[in-house]
Structure formats: C-alpha cells, structure tokens
Amino acid sequence: MSEPLLQVDGITKRFGGLTAVDDVGFSLEPGTITALIGPNGAGKSTLFHCVSGFIRPDGGTVRFNGRGVSRRSAHGRAQLGMVRTFQIPTAFNRLTVFENVELAARDQPADRLVGALVPGLGRLRRSAIRTRTNDLLETFGLADKADDLAGELSGGQRKLLEFARVLMTEPQLLLLDEPLAGVNPALGERLFAHVNRLRSDHGMTFLFVEHDIRTVMDHSDRVLVMAQGALIADGDPETVRRDPAVVEAYLGGGE
Amino acid sequence: MDELAQAVLNSLTAGSLYALAAVGLTLVYGVLRLTNFAHGDMLTLGAYVGYAINVQWNLPLALAFVAAPVVVAAFAVGTEYVVWRPLRRAGAGLLQKLLMAIGLALFLRYAIQFVWGGDRDFYEIDNTATIAWVRDAFDLTLGFYDLLTIVISLVVLVGVALLLARTLLGTSMRALSDDVDLAESSGVDTDRTVVWTWALSGALVGLAGVLAGATINVYPTLGWDLLLTIFACVIVGGIGSAYGALLGSYVIAFSQEFLVLVVDDQRYKTTIGFVIMVLVLLVRPQGILGSKRAVN
Amino acid sequence: MELLAEIGPWGAVATVAGIYAIFAMGLQVQVGHGGVDNFGQVAFFLIGAYASTILVEQHGMGLVAGTLAGMAIAMVAAVIVALPTLRLRGDFLAITTLAFGEILRNVAVNERGLTKGSAGIDAFTFRIDIVRELRRSLRDQDILVDRLAPLLILTWVLVLVVALVTWLLLRTPWGRVLRAVREDDAAVRALGKNAFAYRAQAMALGAAWAALAGTLYAWNQVHFSPSGFEPIVTFAGFVIIIAAGLGTIWGTVLMAILIQGVLIEGSRYWLDTGLPNAQEASLRYMVVGLALMLIVRFRPQGLFGSRAEMAAADE
Incomplete structure (x- = not known):
C-alpha cells in the first residue's frame, strides 16, 4: 500500500474577515520535488505555516507518513521528520557555525x-554528532568557518548554514520557504544541486515556496499554484505554465 | 442590602480614583508602547505636593488640585527629555525600557522618602466629613472627599474624552496609538504629541495623587501600592485604549468591592484585582476594548 | 585558638551579599539565558524561606530536607507560573510575574495560620542545632568561632557550588539550546526542539536558586516577616545582573558583592553622610535607582557582557 508522504486536506485559515487559505488540499509522494507558487498575498506562506505547525488552521488535517499530525506542535512535527526553513535565513548569531549545526x-x-x-x-x-557536523560543514563549504560566530557570516553563507542545520535533523521532508529569496543565481544553482543530490541519494522529499514562476521551472517536477487563498493549478511545470488560470492569476492579481 | 448599596458607593469612589490614574498610564502606553512603572510614584509625588501645600505651608488643599497636576506634568515632561527620548534614540529594546522605568520609579520613590520621610501623614482636612443627605436618605456613608473624587474624575475625564475626540492633539495621539509609521507619514508631529501625552498623563495622575492623599493618606509607597491595581484596570479594559481604561477601572473597583464580600476578607482586596488582571491576560490579552494590534 | 572568633559587621554584610549572589544567579539563568523577563523572582525567594521554615520548624523536617523541599516547591511553582505566562508578550510577562510576587506576599501577610502573618515567623533551628552545637564542640577543643561564621561559610560554599553548577550547565548542549531559544524561538522549534520547555526549565532552575537563597535568608534573619519580600528584592537582583552583564555568571557573583554588599548593606560602615539613618537609607536606594538608569542608558551590556546580549533579550 503506497501512502503519500504528506497528505494535506481542507486547510482553511481566516484572519478576521479575510480568508487567507481556503480549503486547500494536496499530497506529496516520497522522493519528489514540488514547488508552491503564487502571486504575493496568495496565501502560500500561511499554508506553509499551517502545514509546518507554526499556525493553527481553522480547519483541515495534515498527515505525515501515515499518521495524523494536525494536533502536533511545530517541534513535534519536526521531530517526526518534516522540517522547515525560513524565508529570512535564521542563524543563532552568538553560537559558532559549528554549534549552530551541532545543536x-x-x-x-x-x-x-x-x-x-x-x-x-x-x-x-x-x-558521532561531531563527525556528522564536520561532514555537513565540509559539504556546504563552511568547514573553514566552523569556529566563527554565525553572526559574522554573509547572507549567502547563512543560507548554506541553515541548510546544513536542517539536514542535521535527518529530515524526510524538507519544507523550504523561499530558498531563492535574496540569493544570487550561482548560489541558487548550488542549493538546488544539493536538493537533487539529497533526493537521489537519500530519497528525501522537498516542498518549496517561491513567488516567481520562472525560477521554479528547472528545479521542480511538480508545481502547485495558489491564488487568493485557493489552489488553482497542480501539474508538471510545463503544463502549469500554460494554464490560462495561472497566467490570469499572475497578470491580474499581482502587481 | 445596605451592605451591597454601600459597596456600590465604595466601588464608584475607588473606580473614579483608578480611572484618573489609569487613563494617563494607558495613553502613554498607546503613544509610546511604554509600560511606565514609575506611574505609581508619580501619583505619590502628586499626593506629597498636596501635603506640602496643605500641611507644610498651611494653605488650602484646593490649591493642590491645580499645583499637583502642574508639578507632576512638569516632572513627566522632564522625564521625556532627560530619560525617554534619549533612550528611544539609542534604539533601546523592551527590557531596557522596563528596567529604565523601574530605575526611575525607585529613584523617585526614595527621593520622596528622602525629602518627606517614611511615615504616614494626613492632610489637615476633615476626611471623616460625610454627605449628610446620603446618610439621612439612604443610611449610607459617602465621604465628602469620596464625592469630590467621583465628581472631579467625571468632569476631568469628560474633558479628556473631548480632547481626544475633538482636538488636533487628541487626533494625533489616537493616530500614534494606532499606527506610528502611518501617523508620521501623515504629518503628525510625533515629538510634540509625545510631550503633550506625558503632560496629560502626569497631570491626571498628579490629580489622582491629591485625591488619594485626601481619601487614603500620604506615604511613600502610596502610588506603588496602587500601581498593580492600576495596571489591572488598564489591562482589563484593553491596554492603549482610554475608554478601556475607564471601563476597566470600574470593572476592577466593583469586582474588588463585591468579591471581597464573597471572600469575606478585606485584606484580599488588592489580590482580587491582580487575579482578575492575570485571568484577563491569559484569556483575552487585548482586554475588553483594546485592539489586537496594541498587544502584538 | 581563634578561628573567625569575631567576624564583625563585614561578616554579616558578606553573608547577605552571598545570599543575593545566589538569588541573582537564578535571575541570570532566567533573564540572561532563558530570555524570560521574570519580575517576580522574589516570589520564589519567599517560597524557599517560608516553605523550608514551616517544614523544619513546624513539621520537624531536617534542615537539608527542608531546604531541598523548598527548592522543589519553588520549581513546581515556577512551572505552574510559566505555563500560562511564557506565552505572553514581554511587558505583560513582567507585570504578571510582578503581580504573582505581590499575591504571594499578600497571602503570607493574610494566612496567619500558616505564616503567622506580618508578626513574622522564626527559623531558629539552624542557629540552635547547628551553630550552637558546632561552637560548643569546637570550644571543647579551644577553638572560638563567631556565631555568624558558620552561615557565612556555608553561604559562600553554596555560592561557589551554585555558580559552578550553573556555569557548567550552561556549557552543556542543554545550555546551548537555551541560548539558541533566546535568540530565535521559531528556528529552534523548527529543528524539533520544544523551545517552550527550555524556557520553563530555565524558569524552574532560576526559581530553585532563589528558593535556596530564601532558605539562607531565613536562617540568617532567624526571625522574618512578609515585609522582607517586597518587589525591591527582585529589582536589586536586576541591578546586579544588568551591572554584571546579561549572561555572565561569575560577573553576577562579583556584582552581588559590590552592589548588595559594599553599596547597599555595607555603605553604612564606610560612608558617613552625617544624615539621619532613615535619610541615609533613602539616599542609598536613590543611588541604586539612578545607577540602574545610568547602566541601562549608557552601558546596557553591563561590565562583563556584550551588547548583543541585551539586544537579544528583546527577541
């Protein structure tokens, strides 16, 4: 019996009178890379927060690996193996780079x-943890920064550090919140090279949020599109790009 | 029945006193997002201005109703220039502001104690005088200064309401409470509004100080002992909201007077106020009338 | 032979300074490491003093057992306080914890059956069972000690133990996660760690130290009453940790000596203002308030801390 790794059903979130996410459902198969896109204000971030447990939705369920996690806290979900990153890369500035990953x-x-x-x-x-930390720092080219305070890193390095840190938790599903925001194209390519490698070597599954439709074309094998809180398209990148509803959402909705 | 009617009168007096102090505290919070732990000691300062005038200089207490608001308002404005504005410019965070307020509160309280000593003092007034017709008609006790508290509070707070609703200063204050960036980009003179907010807050609490001095008595921790109760009023009503503070003051005063009859132990009156405040914070941190934005 | 036969007023001052060092280290764990702005630390000080005293004097518990019980009760109380309040925003947390301390003090004043109210309560077992017996047996060997010396020594041994335990704990992976929590709560949760539990544990650990300090306070006072547990005790603790710098443990010990010892308790012995005692006391606390304001304004990182610590306190 093949159950999807992540099963999201009927997620709804209202803020006051505004429905930010309206009855959204989707599922992710293991070993896939899926992009979640949409114009600004489409509700992607809110959905992302609901899935990762940082916001409690008004309705809907989330299942991970065959078990209901809707009532689990954010850290409880992470412990099961669904781990997220943040749009602005987080680093514990007053810990060293090594400690950031090790902890x-x-x-x-x-x-x-x-x-x-x-x-x-x-x-x-x-x-064992130390060895693995060193390996990860090596992989992400941060080995020579190991003893520096994380606060001294450049923006790009912080992005890599966050990546190394979440991998330390040995996740099955990585939820990446705008991994390309503020990242130069070369670094973006490197990040996605890591993503592809992790998928092929470890069978990891990825869901990432982006708002620019072009950047996701080369990097994902499936694209979900949100507009005004609802899921309006779901398919391979090429099909989605030609979908009139998607074109409409981007031209009509965004500025 | 008489006990309940008396409790209503007591609640009105206490609520009126709380309201005078609470409105100033909440206005400062609204405009500056500052929890002013020195507010209670500013009330004490007002009470001692009354003491200086009435007892040390032997002048009528009526003068204190003008002098105390002026002195305390001047003090409050002074703290804006000497303490708060430089601290804001230095980009201080929440813990810094809280500790600065605590430091200021300690300094002021012990400066008062340094000057006037630590004993309880009374104004040279007859604060046992009661309103005869209330006693005759209803067999209830309403002290002259209790009635004065209710009347002054009512008149002054109606004035504040008009100021907030009708004047440019009031509009600026409400705009700043609502959204600092928007207010500034709409041309509100922030510095000037802040100074007048301090002046108003100081004047109100200075007045409350004289009334507290007349109805309770005068001692260096008078205001500090009232401070948490005033916080309770502000938080229950909704922090940052002037009408909320007014409402919260009467809610707290009535709760104290009536729940104390249930507990049957007068000594738990202040504790009742704190417990209600904590419960409100846990259930509805924005209070009865406050906006969610003010607490986020 | 004379061994601390006469420790004089400075011995008494040093005991109080040691008690405040332990108290402030607890606050340092909460504020400086857990990022919990606890303005009601005196509540746990009160719990330690009253719980151990009531258990020892009225229920015949041993001194060590009573002390540990006081610490345990304070830790439970800290978790109970933490559960609802840690979710509150910083200034509401400050007001709520402050109110918690005042509620406990009111209870201590009013529940006379338990606490003997404002009349105060006696904690003389330490003085009688330990100090007197010790001095008697030492006198048999011709060694004279001051009756205040045993507590002075015990207090400072405990200061060192608490400082060492705290310092070592903060260097473990647990302490590292705690620091991370203070910097970025959400990022820690995203890694599968219960940030809330870490804050609550910091609160409980700090409460345990405060309770230990409370028990020592009770033994030092012999007779004490609720008036010893006003919010100013917490604020004195804040002055110490801010002057030392948020996060520093050894600096906290040093500042407890300088501020609570030399400045607050000791100034009557080295400073002669010629003022009446009451005015001199007021002046002391005016200086404390002013010092707090000046440090917060001009050196928020304290003497031994880094500026980043104070900035991180706001996240």
Whole structure:
C-alpha cells in the first residue's frame, strides 16, 4: 500500500474577515520535488505555516507518513521528520557555525536538563554528532568557518548554514520557504544541486515556496499554484505554465 | 442590602480614583508602547505636593488640585527629555525600557522618602466629613472627599474624552496609538504629541495623587501600592485604549468591592484585582476594548 | 585558638551579599539565558524561606530536607507560573510575574495560620542545632568561632557550588539550546526542539536558586516577616545582573558583592553622610535607582557582557 508522504486536506485559515487559505488540499509522494507558487498575498506562506505547525488552521488535517499530525506542535512535527526553513535565513548569531549545526542533531541526551546534569552522558553519541557536523560543514563549504560566530557570516553563507542545520535533523521532508529569496543565481544553482543530490541519494522529499514562476521551472517536477487563498493549478511545470488560470492569476492579481 | 448599596458607593469612589490614574498610564502606553512603572510614584509625588501645600505651608488643599497636576506634568515632561527620548534614540529594546522605568520609579520613590520621610501623614482636612443627605436618605456613608473624587474624575475625564475626540492633539495621539509609521507619514508631529501625552498623563495622575492623599493618606509607597491595581484596570479594559481604561477601572473597583464580600476578607482586596488582571491576560490579552494590534 | 572568633559587621554584610549572589544567579539563568523577563523572582525567594521554615520548624523536617523541599516547591511553582505566562508578550510577562510576587506576599501577610502573618515567623533551628552545637564542640577543643561564621561559610560554599553548577550547565548542549531559544524561538522549534520547555526549565532552575537563597535568608534573619519580600528584592537582583552583564555568571557573583554588599548593606560602615539613618537609607536606594538608569542608558551590556546580549533579550 503506497501512502503519500504528506497528505494535506481542507486547510482553511481566516484572519478576521479575510480568508487567507481556503480549503486547500494536496499530497506529496516520497522522493519528489514540488514547488508552491503564487502571486504575493496568495496565501502560500500561511499554508506553509499551517502545514509546518507554526499556525493553527481553522480547519483541515495534515498527515505525515501515515499518521495524523494536525494536533502536533511545530517541534513535534519536526521531530517526526518534516522540517522547515525560513524565508529570512535564521542563524543563532552568538553560537559558532559549528554549534549552530551541532545543536540541531536529534537524540542528544545532554540537550535535556536532566541529561545535562549527568556528566559524561551520551559521550559516544556526541562524537558521532561531531563527525556528522564536520561532514555537513565540509559539504556546504563552511568547514573553514566552523569556529566563527554565525553572526559574522554573509547572507549567502547563512543560507548554506541553515541548510546544513536542517539536514542535521535527518529530515524526510524538507519544507523550504523561499530558498531563492535574496540569493544570487550561482548560489541558487548550488542549493538546488544539493536538493537533487539529497533526493537521489537519500530519497528525501522537498516542498518549496517561491513567488516567481520562472525560477521554479528547472528545479521542480511538480508545481502547485495558489491564488487568493485557493489552489488553482497542480501539474508538471510545463503544463502549469500554460494554464490560462495561472497566467490570469499572475497578470491580474499581482502587481 | 445596605451592605451591597454601600459597596456600590465604595466601588464608584475607588473606580473614579483608578480611572484618573489609569487613563494617563494607558495613553502613554498607546503613544509610546511604554509600560511606565514609575506611574505609581508619580501619583505619590502628586499626593506629597498636596501635603506640602496643605500641611507644610498651611494653605488650602484646593490649591493642590491645580499645583499637583502642574508639578507632576512638569516632572513627566522632564522625564521625556532627560530619560525617554534619549533612550528611544539609542534604539533601546523592551527590557531596557522596563528596567529604565523601574530605575526611575525607585529613584523617585526614595527621593520622596528622602525629602518627606517614611511615615504616614494626613492632610489637615476633615476626611471623616460625610454627605449628610446620603446618610439621612439612604443610611449610607459617602465621604465628602469620596464625592469630590467621583465628581472631579467625571468632569476631568469628560474633558479628556473631548480632547481626544475633538482636538488636533487628541487626533494625533489616537493616530500614534494606532499606527506610528502611518501617523508620521501623515504629518503628525510625533515629538510634540509625545510631550503633550506625558503632560496629560502626569497631570491626571498628579490629580489622582491629591485625591488619594485626601481619601487614603500620604506615604511613600502610596502610588506603588496602587500601581498593580492600576495596571489591572488598564489591562482589563484593553491596554492603549482610554475608554478601556475607564471601563476597566470600574470593572476592577466593583469586582474588588463585591468579591471581597464573597471572600469575606478585606485584606484580599488588592489580590482580587491582580487575579482578575492575570485571568484577563491569559484569556483575552487585548482586554475588553483594546485592539489586537496594541498587544502584538 | 581563634578561628573567625569575631567576624564583625563585614561578616554579616558578606553573608547577605552571598545570599543575593545566589538569588541573582537564578535571575541570570532566567533573564540572561532563558530570555524570560521574570519580575517576580522574589516570589520564589519567599517560597524557599517560608516553605523550608514551616517544614523544619513546624513539621520537624531536617534542615537539608527542608531546604531541598523548598527548592522543589519553588520549581513546581515556577512551572505552574510559566505555563500560562511564557506565552505572553514581554511587558505583560513582567507585570504578571510582578503581580504573582505581590499575591504571594499578600497571602503570607493574610494566612496567619500558616505564616503567622506580618508578626513574622522564626527559623531558629539552624542557629540552635547547628551553630550552637558546632561552637560548643569546637570550644571543647579551644577553638572560638563567631556565631555568624558558620552561615557565612556555608553561604559562600553554596555560592561557589551554585555558580559552578550553573556555569557548567550552561556549557552543556542543554545550555546551548537555551541560548539558541533566546535568540530565535521559531528556528529552534523548527529543528524539533520544544523551545517552550527550555524556557520553563530555565524558569524552574532560576526559581530553585532563589528558593535556596530564601532558605539562607531565613536562617540568617532567624526571625522574618512578609515585609522582607517586597518587589525591591527582585529589582536589586536586576541591578546586579544588568551591572554584571546579561549572561555572565561569575560577573553576577562579583556584582552581588559590590552592589548588595559594599553599596547597599555595607555603605553604612564606610560612608558617613552625617544624615539621619532613615535619610541615609533613602539616599542609598536613590543611588541604586539612578545607577540602574545610568547602566541601562549608557552601558546596557553591563561590565562583563556584550551588547548583543541585551539586544537579544528583546527577541
């Protein structure tokens, strides 16, 4: 029985009188890269927050890996393996680059207060985490910055750091909020090279939000389009690009 | 029955006093997003201005109803120039502002204690005088200064309402409370409005100080002891909203007077106010009349 | 032989300074590391003092057990306070925690059956069972000690223990996540870590230290009443941690000595203003208020902290 990795049904979110997301549903198959696009104010971010658990929707359900997660908190969902990034890359500025990545590892006995009170607990696990942290920093070209404070990184480096950090959690599904915003084209290509590699090597699944329709064409195998809170198109990039409703939404809705 | 009627009268007095203090606190919050922990001690300052005039200089207390608002307003405006404006310009964050207010509150309270000492003092007035016809007609006690509190509060707050609704200053204040950026881009003179907000806030709480001095008595922690209750009024009504503060003041005053009859222990009166405030914060942080925006 | 036979007024001052060092380190964990602007830290100080005293004096519990029980009760209370209030915005959190402290103080004044109200309560077991016995047995060996010396030594041993435990804890992965929470709550949650639980734990740990300080306060006072638990205790703690710099543990200890010890408690011994005592006391607190204002305005990072700490306190 093949169940989709992520199953979203009937998500609705209202702010006062405004319906930001109106009864949206979709599902993601494992190992796919899906783009969620739409003009500004289409409700993409709100939907994204609802799926990742940062906003509680007024209605609808989210299932991940066959289990209902609608009542789970944001961190509870992340623990199951659906992990998100932020539009403005977040970094813990006063921790080193190494610590930024290291702290994200799951199952660290000493990152709980009780565990931390027992000296030497989880030493073995900690050395495994260190090795993996070094590997990730190497992969993302941050190895020589390992001991710098994250606050000293450039914008592009912060983007890479956030990527390394979320991978440290060993996610199955990565939710990327505008991964290309403020990123130069060369870095964008690098990021998506990583995405493709992670998909082919580890079978990871990706959903990312973008507002520019052109940038997603080369990078996704499926495109979801939102306008005014509703899902208006769903298909491969080429089909979606020619969809009259999509053209209308972008020409009529956006400025 | 008499007990309940008396509680209504007491609530009206207390609510009127709270309202005078609460409106100033909420206006400052609305315009500056500043939680002024020194507001209570400004009330104390007003009370001691009354004490200086009435007891030390032997002049009629009536003078204090003019002098205290002027002195406290001047003090409040002074803090804007010396403390608050420089701090805003330095880009201070929330914790800095809270601690600055605490520091100012401590300084003011102990400066008052330094000058006037730590004892409880009374104005040289007959604050046992009651309104005869209320006693005769209803067998209830309404002190002369209680009635004065209710009347002054009513008159002054109607004036404030008119000021907010009808004048350019009032419009500017409401605009700043609503949306600072929009207000500034619409040509509101922020600095000037802020100064007048402080003046108004100080004048109101200075007046409240004299009334508190007359109806309670005068001691250095008078205002600090009232401060959390005034916060309760402001928060219950909706922080940043002047009408909310008015409403919240009577809600808190009535709750205190009546719930204390239920608890049957006068000493828990202030605690009742705090508990209501905490409950409101947990259930509806924007209060009864406040806007969601003011609390986000 | 004479061993601390006469510790004099400065010995008493040093004891109080040590108590405030422990109290302020608790506040430092909450504010400087957890990012929880707790304006009601005195509530946990009160819980420690009253709970241990009532358990020891009225229910015959041992001194160590009573102290630990006081700390445990404070931790439970901290979590109960944290559950609803940590979701509030910063200034509402400050007002609510301040109100929590005042509510407890009101309860301590009013519930005379439990606390003996404003008349105050005695905590003399330490003085009688420990100090007297100790001095008696030492006197048999011809060693004289001041009756205040045992608590002075105990307090400062505990200051070092608390500082070391806190400092080490903050260097563990737990402490690292806590720092991350203070910087960016949402990013931590996105990594699958319960940011809320970390804040609540910081609150509880800080409450435990405050309760320990409260118990020491009770033993030092021997007789104490609710008037010792006014909000000014919390504010003194804030002055100490802000002057030290948010986040620094050892700086907090040093500032507790300088501010609570030398300035507030000790100034009567080195400063002669010629003013009556009451006025001199007022002047002391005017200086404290003014110092807080000047630090916040001109050196928000404190003596040992970095400016980024104060900025991060607002996120």
